[in-house]
Amino acid sequence: MNNSIDETMFNRLRSEIHRRFGIMLPITKKSLLASGLQRRMHSLGMIHLDEYNKVLFGNEENDEREFVLLLDAMTSYTTKFFRHSQQFEFLAQTALPELIKIHGAGISRTLNVWSAGCATGEDSYTIAMVLREFAQHYPGIQFKSQILATDISAPILEFARNAVYEMEKIQSIPDTLKKKYLLKSKDRRKSLAKVIPELRAMVNFRQLDFMVPAFGLREKMDIIFCRNILSYFDRDTQERLVNKLCANMIPGGYLFAGPSESLRSLATPLTPLAPSVYRLSHF
The missing domain is CATH 3.40.50.150 (Vaccinia Virus protein VP39)
Incomplete structure (x- = not known):
């Protein structure tokens, strides 16, 4: 998978992330979301985005956990001791x-x-x-x-x-x-x-x-x-x-x-x- 997703996929995912977590991703975060997708697909041994879509949207019991893992993969945990x-x-x-x-x-x-x-x-x-x-x-x-x-x-x-x-x-x-x-x-x-x-x-x-x-x-x-x-x-x-x-x-x-x-x-x-x-x- 290259480090890009089309606008339709981006809008679908950010709408779902907003619904579940209240996080609204601006268009400037498109590459961040794409990087998270890439990491999750690599972890699951997947090459095609269609395969991963089935994991995200195909099973009500599993998709909640997978969306959390996707959020993990795309979120920047840049922090340090005694920050600020x-x-x-x-x-x-x-x-x-x-x-x-x-x-x-x-x-x-x-x-x-x-x-x-x-x-x-x-x-x-x-x-x-x-x-x-x-x-x-x-x-x-x-x-x-x-x-x-x-x-x-x-x-x-x-x-x-x-x-x-x-x-x-x-x-x-x-x-x-x-x-x-x-x-x-x-x-x-x-x-x-x-x-x-x-x-x-x-x-x-x-x-x-x-x-x-x-x-x-x-x-x-x-x-x-x-x-x-x-x-x-x-x-x-x-x-x-x-x-x-x-x-x-x-x-x-x-x-x-x-x-x-x-x-x-x-x-x-x-x-x-x-x-x-x-x-x-x-x-």
Whole structure:
């Protein structure tokens, strides 16, 4: 298969992806979709697009899973540890002290954090490092926190749970934290590092589709990280999704979005505080 699809096929697939996941692919993403198709067909040992069409549209029981796998194949999981580091500085210096002061979060009760759209886990484990470091400000007191990390992709979640990263991927972690929270592979031929068990235990990975009517979370969240996710959705879906996130936050909770994702034009109960940082304004 060459790296192109005709307009009819593109429109059919993007319509179906929008219906299932709320993701609207502009015409500029045509080559991205074609690349995803190519990867999936290669994985399945297929040459002709007609064969793959039968997998996508020929079996109601299997096509849901295959569309998720296609989405995996075409989605860019470009992320790194401590990406947009100023947001983690805001988390440690402003958000956490405020949540302790107003709600006793982490002290009198557990602090609840949600890494929504966690991809391969870099954001989630970065949050865990920041929380562990912050807890050192309270010696003698057990700082209680838990992190929920969700993504639609089961294979990507499995990667995140394994928490094994190439050395190149961890270069953005400060050296002092690398020594504390990562273990280098004993096999010198492998340039790999694994997140320590204590940090992995802080994160609960779970599969979740943003398009379901209700997320089914047991706890209201103090903090939600949903970064570089909203840009995949059309404006109406963005607004619905952000309001669903807000419905799962405590009053005064914090939402961290991606730097290119302004929420100011959306009708939400959020107040902007800093670049791509918002607070739920219902007290």
